[in-house]
Amino acid sequence: MAETGRTDKYHHGDLRQTLMNNCLKLIEDKGVSGFTLREVARISGVSAAAPYHHFRNKTELLAAVAVMGFKMLDEAQRKASQQFSNPGHKLKALGKSYVMFAVNHKVYFHVMFRANNEPLWENAQVMNAAKHALSHLENTIRELYPEAEKGNSSHFQAAVLTCWSMVHGLASLWVDGPLRAAESGKLEIEKLIDLILGQAMTHRSF
Amino acid sequence: MAETGRTDKYHHGDLRQTLMNNCLKLIEDKGVSGFTLREVARISGVSAAAPYHHFRNKTELLAAVAVMGFKMLDEAQRKASQQFSNPGHKLKALGKSYVMFAVNHKVYFHVMFRANNEPLWENAQVMNAAKHALSHLENTIRELYPEAEKGNSSHFQAAVLTCWSMVHGLASLWVDGPLRAAESGKLEIEKLIDLILGQAMTHRSF
Protein backbone atom coordinates (compact mmCIF):
# COMPACT_ATOMS: atom_id res chain seq x y z
CA MET A 1 0.00 0.00 0.00
CA ALA A 2 2.62 2.44 1.02
CA GLU A 3 4.51 1.37 -2.08
CA THR A 4 1.80 1.35 -4.73
CA GLY A 5 0.12 4.31 -3.12
CA ARG A 6 3.02 6.46 -4.24
CA THR A 7 0.97 7.87 -7.08
CA ASP A 8 -1.62 9.45 -4.87
CA LYS A 9 0.94 11.29 -2.86
CA TYR A 10 0.66 15.01 -3.13
CA HIS A 11 4.31 15.31 -3.90
CA HIS A 12 5.20 13.23 -6.86
CA GLY A 13 8.70 12.18 -5.94
CA ASP A 14 10.42 12.37 -9.28
CA LEU A 15 8.22 14.43 -11.50
CA ARG A 16 11.14 15.87 -13.44
CA GLN A 17 12.23 12.47 -14.69
CA THR A 18 8.65 11.34 -15.27
CA LEU A 19 8.00 14.37 -17.44
CA MET A 20 11.07 13.66 -19.51
CA ASN A 21 10.09 10.03 -20.01
CA ASN A 22 6.55 10.90 -21.01
CA CYS A 23 7.86 13.59 -23.29
CA LEU A 24 9.72 10.88 -25.16
CA LYS A 25 6.68 8.62 -25.28
CA LEU A 26 4.58 11.41 -26.68
CA ILE A 27 7.11 12.33 -29.33
CA GLU A 28 7.32 8.70 -30.31
CA ASP A 29 3.60 8.74 -31.01
CA LYS A 30 3.09 12.18 -32.47
CA GLY A 31 6.45 13.53 -33.54
CA VAL A 32 8.27 16.57 -32.21
CA SER A 33 5.66 18.84 -33.76
CA GLY A 34 2.73 17.05 -32.17
CA PHE A 35 4.14 17.16 -28.69
CA THR A 36 2.52 19.51 -26.15
CA LEU A 37 3.44 20.35 -22.60
CA ARG A 38 -0.13 20.03 -21.42
CA GLU A 39 -0.40 16.49 -22.68
CA VAL A 40 2.89 15.54 -21.06
CA ALA A 41 1.50 16.86 -17.80
CA ARG A 42 -1.77 15.04 -18.37
CA ILE A 43 -0.25 11.61 -18.95
CA SER A 44 2.08 12.20 -16.04
CA GLY A 45 -1.04 12.53 -13.89
CA VAL A 46 -0.35 16.09 -12.89
CA SER A 47 -1.89 19.51 -13.51
CA ALA A 48 -0.87 21.58 -16.53
CA ALA A 49 0.95 24.03 -14.30
CA ALA A 50 3.07 21.51 -12.45
CA PRO A 51 5.85 21.18 -15.06
CA TYR A 52 6.69 24.83 -14.57
CA HIS A 53 8.19 23.96 -11.22
CA HIS A 54 10.78 21.87 -13.07
CA PHE A 55 11.29 23.52 -16.45
CA ARG A 56 11.11 27.17 -17.32
CA ASN A 57 9.13 26.38 -20.46
CA LYS A 58 8.47 23.83 -23.18
CA THR A 59 11.82 24.37 -24.90
CA GLU A 60 13.72 23.71 -21.69
CA LEU A 61 12.07 20.34 -21.32
CA LEU A 62 13.16 19.44 -24.84
CA ALA A 63 16.66 20.70 -24.14
CA ALA A 64 16.86 18.55 -21.02
CA VAL A 65 15.85 15.52 -23.07
CA ALA A 66 18.46 16.36 -25.69
CA VAL A 67 21.17 16.64 -23.05
CA MET A 68 20.13 13.29 -21.64
CA GLY A 69 20.32 11.81 -25.14
CA PHE A 70 23.80 13.12 -25.76
CA LYS A 71 24.92 11.73 -22.43
CA MET A 72 23.60 8.32 -23.39
CA LEU A 73 25.34 8.54 -26.74
CA ASP A 74 28.52 9.63 -25.00
CA GLU A 75 28.33 6.62 -22.73
CA ALA A 76 27.69 4.26 -25.64
CA GLN A 77 30.62 5.71 -27.55
CA ARG A 78 32.87 5.41 -24.52
CA LYS A 79 32.00 1.74 -24.13
CA ALA A 80 32.48 1.08 -27.83
CA SER A 81 35.91 2.64 -27.95
CA GLN A 82 37.02 0.69 -24.89
CA GLN A 83 36.34 -2.61 -26.61
CA PHE A 84 39.42 -2.29 -28.81
CA SER A 85 42.87 -0.87 -28.54
CA ASN A 86 43.53 -0.95 -32.28
CA PRO A 87 42.33 2.44 -33.52
CA GLY A 88 40.98 1.04 -36.77
CA HIS A 89 38.76 -1.40 -34.90
CA LYS A 90 37.87 1.37 -32.50
CA LEU A 91 36.70 3.59 -35.31
CA LYS A 92 34.49 0.87 -36.71
CA ALA A 93 33.02 0.12 -33.29
CA LEU A 94 32.33 3.82 -32.75
CA GLY A 95 30.52 4.03 -36.06
CA LYS A 96 28.41 1.02 -35.34
CA SER A 97 27.56 2.26 -31.88
CA TYR A 98 26.54 5.64 -33.29
CA VAL A 99 24.14 4.12 -35.79
CA MET A 100 22.79 1.60 -33.31
CA PHE A 101 22.13 4.39 -30.86
CA ALA A 102 19.95 6.10 -33.48
CA VAL A 103 18.19 2.85 -34.32
CA ASN A 104 17.55 1.92 -30.70
CA HIS A 105 16.77 5.43 -29.51
CA LYS A 106 14.98 6.91 -32.49
CA VAL A 107 13.16 9.44 -30.36
CA TYR A 108 16.23 10.72 -28.57
CA PHE A 109 17.90 11.08 -31.95
CA HIS A 110 14.94 13.08 -33.16
CA VAL A 111 15.05 15.46 -30.25
CA MET A 112 18.83 15.78 -30.45
CA PHE A 113 18.99 16.53 -34.17
CA ARG A 114 15.49 17.28 -35.36
CA ALA A 115 14.01 19.69 -32.82
CA ASN A 116 13.28 21.73 -35.83
CA ASN A 117 12.64 25.14 -34.64
CA GLU A 118 13.64 24.99 -31.04
CA PRO A 119 17.06 26.59 -30.96
CA LEU A 120 18.55 23.80 -28.90
CA TRP A 121 21.96 24.31 -30.45
CA GLU A 122 22.14 27.71 -28.83
CA ASN A 123 21.78 26.09 -25.44
CA ALA A 124 25.20 25.75 -23.83
CA GLN A 125 24.42 22.53 -22.00
CA VAL A 126 23.24 20.88 -25.18
CA MET A 127 26.31 22.03 -27.09
CA ASN A 128 28.54 20.76 -24.37
CA ALA A 129 26.96 17.35 -24.11
CA ALA A 130 27.11 17.04 -27.90
CA LYS A 131 30.80 17.90 -27.95
CA HIS A 132 31.55 15.24 -25.39
CA ALA A 133 29.68 12.63 -27.37
CA LEU A 134 31.62 13.54 -30.49
CA SER A 135 35.00 13.61 -28.83
CA HIS A 136 35.46 9.84 -28.97
CA LEU A 137 35.39 9.89 -32.74
CA GLU A 138 37.84 12.78 -32.85
CA ASN A 139 40.24 11.15 -30.46
CA THR A 140 40.24 7.91 -32.35
CA ILE A 141 40.93 9.61 -35.65
CA ARG A 142 43.75 11.46 -33.97
CA GLU A 143 45.16 8.10 -32.91
CA LEU A 144 44.76 6.67 -36.37
CA TYR A 145 46.40 9.55 -38.20
CA PRO A 146 48.58 11.43 -35.78
CA GLU A 147 50.30 13.24 -38.58
CA ALA A 148 47.07 14.43 -40.17
CA GLU A 149 46.38 16.94 -37.48
CA LYS A 150 49.87 18.37 -37.39
CA GLY A 151 50.38 18.57 -41.12
CA ASN A 152 47.14 20.16 -42.11
CA SER A 153 44.43 20.65 -39.55
CA SER A 154 41.78 21.03 -42.21
CA HIS A 155 42.54 17.49 -43.34
CA PHE A 156 42.00 16.33 -39.81
CA GLN A 157 38.71 18.17 -39.62
CA ALA A 158 37.69 16.73 -42.93
CA ALA A 159 38.52 13.22 -41.78
CA VAL A 160 36.40 13.65 -38.69
CA LEU A 161 33.57 15.10 -40.68
CA THR A 162 33.77 12.34 -43.26
CA CYS A 163 33.29 9.70 -40.61
CA TRP A 164 30.65 11.65 -38.79
CA SER A 165 28.72 12.29 -42.01
CA MET A 166 28.88 8.65 -42.94
CA VAL A 167 27.36 7.34 -39.74
CA HIS A 168 25.07 10.30 -39.21
CA GLY A 169 23.73 9.91 -42.73
CA LEU A 170 23.04 6.24 -42.30
CA ALA A 171 21.36 6.95 -38.98
CA SER A 172 19.31 9.77 -40.51
CA LEU A 173 18.12 7.77 -43.47
CA TRP A 174 16.99 5.08 -41.10
CA VAL A 175 15.36 7.32 -38.53
CA ASP A 176 13.65 9.62 -41.02
CA GLY A 177 12.06 6.81 -42.94
CA PRO A 178 13.42 6.69 -46.50
CA LEU A 179 15.61 3.73 -45.78
CA ARG A 180 12.90 1.80 -44.03
CA ALA A 181 10.42 2.82 -46.72
CA ALA A 182 12.69 1.81 -49.58
CA GLU A 183 13.38 -1.64 -50.86
CA SER A 184 16.31 -2.18 -48.55
CA GLY A 185 14.14 -3.73 -45.88
CA LYS A 186 15.51 -6.93 -47.34
CA LEU A 187 18.67 -6.50 -45.37
CA GLU A 188 18.37 -6.14 -41.68
CA ILE A 189 19.77 -2.94 -40.36
CA GLU A 190 22.52 -4.45 -38.31
CA LYS A 191 23.96 -6.49 -41.17
CA LEU A 192 23.69 -3.42 -43.31
CA ILE A 193 25.75 -1.43 -40.86
CA ASP A 194 28.46 -4.05 -40.74
CA LEU A 195 28.56 -4.27 -44.49
CA ILE A 196 28.77 -0.54 -44.95
CA LEU A 197 31.18 0.24 -42.18
CA GLY A 198 33.27 -2.63 -43.41
CA GLN A 199 33.43 -1.06 -46.83
CA ALA A 200 33.78 2.48 -45.72
CA MET A 201 36.09 2.38 -42.79
CA THR A 202 38.35 -0.58 -43.31
CA HIS A 203 39.51 -0.35 -46.88
CA ARG A 204 39.72 3.37 -46.87
CA SER A 205 42.70 5.61 -47.17
CA PHE A 206 42.34 9.05 -45.75
CA MET B 1 -2.44 48.84 -63.99
CA ALA B 2 -3.87 45.77 -65.58
CA GLU B 3 -0.59 44.09 -64.71
CA THR B 4 -0.07 45.18 -61.10
CA GLY B 5 -3.79 45.05 -60.42
CA ARG B 6 -3.58 41.28 -60.69
CA THR B 7 -3.67 40.95 -56.93
CA ASP B 8 -7.12 42.48 -56.52
CA LYS B 9 -8.68 40.12 -58.97
CA TYR B 10 -11.27 37.87 -57.44
CA HIS B 11 -9.65 34.85 -58.96
CA HIS B 12 -6.07 34.66 -57.97
CA GLY B 13 -4.57 33.15 -61.08
CA ASP B 14 -2.02 30.83 -59.58
CA LEU B 15 -2.95 30.36 -55.98
CA ARG B 16 -1.71 26.80 -55.86
CA GLN B 17 1.85 27.84 -56.64
CA THR B 18 1.63 30.90 -54.41
CA LEU B 19 0.56 28.77 -51.48
CA MET B 20 3.48 26.42 -52.01
CA ASN B 21 5.96 29.30 -52.15
CA ASN B 22 4.58 30.93 -49.04
CA CYS B 23 4.57 27.57 -47.31
CA LEU B 24 8.31 27.45 -47.88
CA LYS B 25 8.81 30.99 -46.64
CA LEU B 26 6.89 30.25 -43.50
CA ILE B 27 8.79 27.06 -42.77
CA GLU B 28 12.02 28.95 -43.28
CA ASP B 29 10.98 31.34 -40.52
CA LYS B 30 9.25 29.03 -38.09
CA GLY B 31 10.21 25.48 -38.92
CA VAL B 32 8.00 22.65 -40.06
CA SER B 33 6.33 22.55 -36.64
CA GLY B 34 5.50 26.25 -36.62
CA PHE B 35 3.87 26.23 -39.98
CA THR B 36 0.09 26.63 -40.16
CA LEU B 37 -2.31 26.52 -43.09
CA ARG B 38 -4.14 29.61 -41.89
CA GLU B 39 -0.99 31.69 -41.90
CA VAL B 40 -0.03 30.49 -45.36
CA ALA B 41 -3.46 31.62 -46.54
CA ARG B 42 -3.08 34.92 -44.70
CA ILE B 43 0.25 35.87 -46.25
CA SER B 44 -1.03 34.74 -49.62
CA GLY B 45 -3.74 37.36 -49.22
CA VAL B 46 -6.56 34.89 -49.28
CA SER B 47 -9.17 33.58 -46.86
CA ALA B 48 -8.45 30.62 -44.61
CA ALA B 49 -10.80 28.44 -46.59
CA ALA B 50 -9.33 29.15 -50.00
CA PRO B 51 -6.46 26.60 -49.85
CA TYR B 52 -9.00 23.81 -49.59
CA HIS B 53 -9.83 24.35 -53.24
CA HIS B 54 -6.26 23.31 -54.09
CA PHE B 55 -5.19 20.86 -51.39
CA ARG B 56 -7.31 18.38 -49.53
CA ASN B 57 -5.63 19.31 -46.27
CA LYS B 58 -2.46 20.59 -44.63
CA THR B 59 -0.53 17.38 -45.21
CA GLU B 60 -1.26 17.44 -48.93
CA LEU B 61 0.24 20.89 -49.24
CA LEU B 62 3.40 19.62 -47.56
CA ALA B 63 3.44 16.57 -49.80
CA ALA B 64 3.17 18.77 -52.89
CA VAL B 65 6.13 20.80 -51.68
CA ALA B 66 8.12 17.62 -51.04
CA VAL B 67 7.39 16.35 -54.55
CA MET B 68 8.48 19.67 -56.00
CA GLY B 69 11.70 19.42 -53.97
CA PHE B 70 12.48 15.93 -55.20
CA LYS B 71 11.89 17.05 -58.75
CA MET B 72 14.35 19.89 -58.29
CA LEU B 73 16.87 17.49 -56.79
CA ASP B 74 16.28 15.09 -59.64
CA GLU B 75 16.96 17.85 -62.15
CA ALA B 76 20.12 18.94 -60.32
CA GLN B 77 21.38 15.36 -60.21
CA ARG B 78 20.63 14.91 -63.89
CA LYS B 79 22.65 17.99 -64.78
CA ALA B 80 25.51 16.94 -62.54
CA SER B 81 25.79 13.50 -64.04
CA GLN B 82 25.76 14.90 -67.56
CA GLN B 83 28.85 16.97 -66.87
CA PHE B 84 31.13 13.94 -67.02
CA SER B 85 31.28 10.68 -68.85
CA ASN B 86 33.83 9.13 -66.51
CA PRO B 87 31.73 7.42 -63.83
CA GLY B 88 34.18 8.29 -61.05
CA HIS B 89 33.89 11.96 -61.84
CA LYS B 90 30.17 11.56 -62.23
CA LEU B 91 29.85 10.11 -58.78
CA LYS B 92 31.74 12.98 -57.24
CA ALA B 93 29.65 15.53 -59.12
CA LEU B 94 26.47 13.81 -57.98
CA GLY B 95 27.63 13.93 -54.39
CA LYS B 96 28.49 17.57 -54.57
CA SER B 97 25.22 18.44 -56.25
CA TYR B 98 23.30 16.55 -53.55
CA VAL B 99 24.94 18.44 -50.72
CA MET B 100 24.71 21.76 -52.51
CA PHE B 101 21.02 21.17 -53.07
CA ALA B 102 20.56 20.82 -49.33
CA VAL B 103 22.67 23.88 -48.63
CA ASN B 104 20.91 26.03 -51.20
CA HIS B 105 17.44 24.69 -50.54
CA LYS B 106 17.50 24.07 -46.84
CA VAL B 107 13.75 24.38 -46.54
CA TYR B 108 12.95 21.93 -49.30
CA PHE B 109 15.37 19.50 -47.71
CA HIS B 110 13.56 19.93 -44.42
CA VAL B 111 10.19 19.21 -45.92
CA MET B 112 11.53 16.29 -47.91
CA PHE B 113 13.30 14.56 -45.04
CA ARG B 114 12.12 16.15 -41.83
CA ALA B 115 8.35 16.42 -42.11
CA ASN B 116 8.43 14.71 -38.81
CA ASN B 117 5.08 13.29 -38.29
CA GLU B 118 3.40 13.81 -41.57
CA PRO B 119 3.55 10.41 -43.20
CA LEU B 120 4.85 11.79 -46.47
CA TRP B 121 6.74 8.59 -47.21
CA GLU B 122 3.45 6.78 -47.51
CA ASN B 123 2.40 9.11 -50.29
CA ALA B 124 2.98 7.42 -53.64
CA GLN B 125 3.85 10.60 -55.50
CA VAL B 126 6.48 11.52 -52.93
CA MET B 127 7.99 8.04 -53.00
CA ASN B 128 8.09 8.11 -56.75
CA ALA B 129 9.73 11.50 -57.03
CA ALA B 130 12.27 10.44 -54.41
CA LYS B 131 13.12 7.29 -56.30
CA HIS B 132 13.72 9.23 -59.47
CA ALA B 133 16.03 11.63 -57.68
CA LEU B 134 18.01 8.74 -56.26
CA SER B 135 18.27 6.81 -59.51
CA HIS B 136 21.19 8.88 -60.81
CA LEU B 137 23.38 7.75 -57.98
CA GLU B 138 22.36 4.15 -58.46
CA ASN B 139 23.00 4.21 -62.18
CA THR B 140 26.40 5.72 -61.75
CA ILE B 141 27.44 3.15 -59.21
CA ARG B 142 26.21 0.49 -61.58
CA GLU B 143 28.48 1.98 -64.25
CA LEU B 144 31.41 2.11 -61.87
CA TYR B 145 31.12 -1.43 -60.63
CA PRO B 146 29.16 -3.44 -63.15
CA GLU B 147 30.26 -6.67 -61.60
CA ALA B 148 29.15 -5.66 -58.09
CA GLU B 149 25.50 -5.95 -58.90
CA LYS B 150 25.75 -9.29 -60.61
CA GLY B 151 28.05 -10.93 -58.14
CA ASN B 152 26.28 -9.95 -54.97
CA SER B 153 23.37 -7.58 -55.06
CA SER B 154 23.69 -6.78 -51.38
CA HIS B 155 27.13 -5.38 -52.10
CA PHE B 156 25.64 -3.17 -54.73
CA GLN B 157 22.95 -1.99 -52.34
CA ALA B 158 25.56 -1.35 -49.72
CA ALA B 159 27.67 0.68 -52.13
CA VAL B 160 24.69 2.84 -53.02
CA LEU B 161 23.79 3.27 -49.41
CA THR B 162 27.35 4.12 -48.44
CA CYS B 163 27.44 6.97 -50.93
CA TRP B 164 23.98 8.13 -50.11
CA SER B 165 24.70 8.06 -46.37
CA MET B 166 27.87 10.01 -46.88
CA VAL B 167 26.29 12.91 -48.74
CA HIS B 168 23.03 12.79 -46.86
CA GLY B 169 24.89 12.90 -43.58
CA LEU B 170 26.93 15.88 -44.60
CA ALA B 171 23.80 17.62 -45.83
CA SER B 172 21.96 16.77 -42.61
CA LEU B 173 24.68 17.99 -40.32
CA TRP B 174 24.71 21.25 -42.21
CA VAL B 175 20.98 21.72 -42.47
CA ASP B 176 20.19 20.68 -38.89
CA GLY B 177 22.71 23.00 -37.33
CA PRO B 178 25.44 21.07 -35.57
CA LEU B 179 27.94 21.63 -38.33
CA ARG B 180 27.23 25.33 -38.59
CA ALA B 181 27.14 25.62 -34.82
CA ALA B 182 30.43 23.80 -34.35
CA GLU B 183 33.89 25.13 -34.91
CA SER B 184 33.98 24.15 -38.54
CA GLY B 185 32.69 27.49 -39.69
CA LYS B 186 36.34 28.10 -40.39
CA LEU B 187 36.05 26.20 -43.61
CA GLU B 188 33.45 27.31 -46.04
CA ILE B 189 30.97 24.65 -46.87
CA GLU B 190 31.87 24.31 -50.51
CA LYS B 191 35.57 23.77 -49.86
CA LEU B 192 34.59 21.31 -47.18
CA ILE B 193 32.51 19.34 -49.61
CA ASP B 194 35.33 19.15 -52.13
CA LEU B 195 37.76 18.07 -49.48
CA ILE B 196 35.51 15.39 -48.13
CA LEU B 197 34.21 14.04 -51.39
CA GLY B 198 37.78 14.05 -52.61
CA GLN B 199 38.79 11.88 -49.68
CA ALA B 200 35.75 9.70 -49.62
CA MET B 201 34.94 9.04 -53.23
CA THR B 202 38.19 9.19 -55.11
CA HIS B 203 40.61 7.16 -53.05
CA ARG B 204 38.09 4.62 -52.05
CA SER B 205 37.85 1.01 -53.00
CA PHE B 206 34.46 -0.57 -52.80
Next chain:
DNA sequence: TGTACATCAGTGAACGCGCGTTCACTGATGTAC
Protein backbone atom coordinates in the same frame (compact mmCIF):
# COMPACT_ATOMS: atom_id res chain seq x y z
C1' DT C 1 9.79 15.43 21.40
C1' DG C 2 7.21 19.18 19.98
C1' DT C 3 6.42 23.37 17.72
C1' DA C 4 6.97 27.37 14.53
C1' DC C 5 8.04 28.48 10.27
C1' DA C 6 10.20 28.66 5.58
C1' DT C 7 10.27 26.40 1.45
C1' DC C 8 8.98 23.21 -1.94
C1' DA C 9 5.86 21.20 -5.29
C1' DG C 10 1.56 20.64 -6.16
C1' DT C 11 -3.67 22.57 -7.66
C1' DG C 12 -7.44 24.60 -10.45
C1' DA C 13 -9.15 28.35 -12.78
C1' DA C 14 -8.37 31.70 -16.00
C1' DC C 15 -5.99 34.58 -19.78
C1' DG C 16 -5.88 35.30 -24.73
C1' DC C 17 -4.99 32.92 -28.64
C1' DG C 18 -4.84 30.66 -33.17
C1' DC C 19 -5.65 26.39 -35.11
C1' DG C 20 -7.86 22.97 -39.04
C1' DT C 21 -11.84 22.34 -41.21
C1' DT C 22 -16.75 22.86 -42.80
C1' DC C 23 -20.53 25.36 -44.58
C1' DA C 24 -23.65 27.95 -47.41
C1' DC C 25 -22.69 31.58 -50.18
C1' DT C 26 -21.32 34.38 -54.46
C1' DG C 27 -18.62 36.55 -57.98
C1' DA C 28 -15.88 35.38 -62.15
C1' DT C 29 -15.01 32.55 -66.00
C1' DG C 30 -15.70 29.41 -69.96
C1' DT C 31 -18.73 27.13 -73.17
C1' DA C 32 -22.71 25.68 -76.15
C1' DC C 33 -25.97 27.27 -79.09
Next chain:
DNA sequence: TGTACATCAGTGAACGCGCGTTCACTGATGTAC
Protein backbone atom coordinates in the same frame (compact mmCIF):
# COMPACT_ATOMS: atom_id res chain seq x y z
C1' DT D 1 -22.53 38.50 -81.13
C1' DG D 2 -25.41 37.59 -77.32
C1' DT D 3 -27.32 34.84 -73.87
C1' DA D 4 -28.09 30.90 -70.55
C1' DC D 5 -25.96 28.17 -67.68
C1' DA D 6 -22.48 25.09 -65.45
C1' DT D 7 -18.42 25.19 -63.09
C1' DC D 8 -14.62 27.06 -60.80
C1' DA D 9 -12.36 29.53 -57.06
C1' DG D 10 -13.07 32.66 -54.03
C1' DT D 11 -15.54 34.63 -49.20
C1' DG D 12 -16.70 35.13 -44.24
C1' DA D 13 -18.58 33.21 -40.33
C1' DA D 14 -18.73 29.54 -37.42
C1' DC D 15 -17.56 24.86 -35.17
C1' DG D 16 -15.07 22.83 -31.38
C1' DC D 17 -10.72 22.54 -29.71
C1' DG D 18 -6.35 22.52 -27.14
C1' DC D 19 -2.52 25.26 -26.54
C1' DG D 20 1.39 27.80 -23.31
C1' DT D 21 1.59 30.35 -19.54
C1' DT D 22 0.30 32.97 -15.23
C1' DC D 23 -1.83 33.46 -10.89
C1' DA D 24 -3.12 33.12 -6.12
C1' DC D 25 -3.64 29.26 -3.54
C1' DT D 26 -2.50 25.20 -0.36
C1' DG D 27 -0.88 20.82 1.29
C1' DA D 28 3.50 18.41 2.36
C1' DT D 29 8.11 18.42 3.84
C1' DG D 30 12.39 19.73 6.24
C1' DT D 31 14.77 22.33 9.76
C1' DA D 32 16.05 25.13 13.90
C1' DC D 33 15.41 25.55 18.50
